[in-house]
Amino acid sequence: MPRQAPYLALADVLRTRVLAGEWGVGARLPSRARLAEEYGVGRNVVQRAVDLLVVDGLLEGRAGSGTYVRSPRERLRLVRSRHRERTGGRPRGADVRERGGADSWDAESRVGVPAPEAIAERLGIAPGDPCVTTRYEFLAGGQPVQLSESWEPLARTEGTPVVLPEAGPLAGQGVVERMRSLGIVVDTVVEVPRPARATREQANLLGVGPGDLVLLIERTMYDTVRRPVETADMVVPDRYREVVYEFGVERPARTTAGR
Numbered sequence: 001m002p003r004q005a006p007y008l009a010l011a012d013v014l015r016t017r018v019l020a021g022e023w024g025v026g027a028r029l030p031s032r033a034r035l036a037e038e039y040g041v042g043r044n045v046v047q048r049a050v051d052l053l054v055v056d057g058l059l060e061g062r063a064g065s066g067t068y069v070r071s072p073r074e075r076l077r078l079v080r081s082r083h084r085e086r087t088g089g090r091p092r093g094a095d096v097r098e099r100g101g102a103d104s105w106d107a108e109s110r111v112g113v114p115a116p117e118a119i120a121e122r123l124g125i126a127p128g129d130p131c132v133t134t135r136y137e138f139l140a141g142g143q144p145v146q147l148s149e150s151w152e153p154l155a156r157t158e159g160t161p162v163v164l165p166e167a168g169p170l171a172g173q174g175v176v177e178r179m180r181s182l183g184i185v186v187d188t189v190v191e192v193p194r195p196a197r198a199t200r201e202q203a204n205l206l207g208v209g210p211g212d213l214v215l216l217i218e219r220t221m222y223d224t225v226r227r228p229v230e231t232a233d234m235v236v237p238d239r240y241r242e243v244v245y246e247f248g249v250e251r252p253a254r255t256t257a258g259r
Contacts (some may be wrong), residue, residue, distance in 0.1 A: 007048035013039070014049060017099045018069055019154075020060050029059065029067045054196065055209045057239070068252055076140060078236060080191065081246035102145055104136040109134040112154060117149050122220055122231040129155040134165050137205060144206050145240050150175075150232040175221055175230045186229060188222040193243065198235070206237045213238040 014035075019079075023029060030038070032046045050067055053059045060070040112130045120127040131151045138146040150165065152175075157163040162170050162178040169177045176186045196216040203210040217234040236243055 007045045007052070008050040010035075010039055010041060010045060011052045013055070014053060015058060015128070018053070022047050023069045024072050025069050028065075032068065043168070050209070052209070055203075055207065057207070075239070076241050077147060078146070078241050078243045079246055080243060103139050106137045107134055109164050111163065113151075115151065115153075119231060122218075123151065123153055123228045124155050125155075129234050131171045132157065132163060134167070143174060143240075145237070147202060147205055147235040152227075156184070156229055169193060179223070179229055184229060185224050186221050187224050188226070188231045190220050190222070192218040196235075198237070202235055206235070208237050208239055208242075215241075216241055217243070 014029075017023065029035070029050070032043050032050070035046045035061060036043045050059060050061075054061060054067075058070065059067050061067050085097075101205075104144075105157070109132060111132050113133045114128040115123065115125055115131045117127045119131070123131070125131075131154055132244060134150045135142055136148040136150070138148070152165075154163075154181070160182060161168045163183055164171075165178065166172055179186050194216045196214050198206065198208055198210060198212045198214045199212045202208075202214065203212060206214075215236040215238060217236065218231070219234060220231040223229055223230050
């Protein structure tokens with residue numbers, strides 16, 4: 001078997017000490033120099049080991065102060081469901097924790113971006129056709145829990161007040177409401193979930209390690225004539241969120257006894 005890298009071995013030791021409660025939440029770890037001396041390794045090895053535990057959410061660095069044990073991040077549940085909304089379930093916001101805890105988001109839109117070939121195929125348009133693309137970073141308690149990149153054909157919304165998802169009279173109301181204002185009824189949503197590994201950019205935004213497990217959800221929304229109106233790639237870090245799909249069950253029609 002290949003020998004484990006020194007920084008990984010040290011990270012395992014430090015992780016065990018943290019989880020065993022040797023250093024409580026809020027406690028300051030010994031300095032890099034002291035840990036290097038204690039374990040007979042270089043300071044760069046200690047630095048890489050500590051950085052790994054910061055990414056894992058066990059430690060946090062404070063500028064000019066040192067490294068501290070942080071409160072563990074809760075693994076949140078993200079429920080993918082339209083069923084409750086159709087059946088009059090709990091009001092929006094009553095089950096934030098179960099739905100993944102995203103309580104705010106940052107978004108950046110660009111107009112007139114040429115559709116890449118794969119996106120064009122999903123939207124039923126020609127490669128290079130102009131789109132509105134929006135990148136989202138969803139937050140829970142100030143911590144990133146999901147990324148999303150949305151694409152809409154510009155031809156659907158150009159020249160209307162709802163061309164930008166996060167600006168105008170329906171800012172933040174979502175694709176369904178914005179399209180409804182244009183007389184377009186969205187009645188089908190197709191999602192394809194796939195396991196994937198975080199890219200370096202995704203890892204930096206989500207606070208995980210490059211190559212960490214994520215769930216990539218490819219979503220496309222269609223109107224009543226099966227015309228795509230939006231497609232998006234959502235990235236959910238497995239470490240911080242579990243995704244649950246909820247479906248309604250068709251109820252059999254009531255029959256009159258004796259008939």
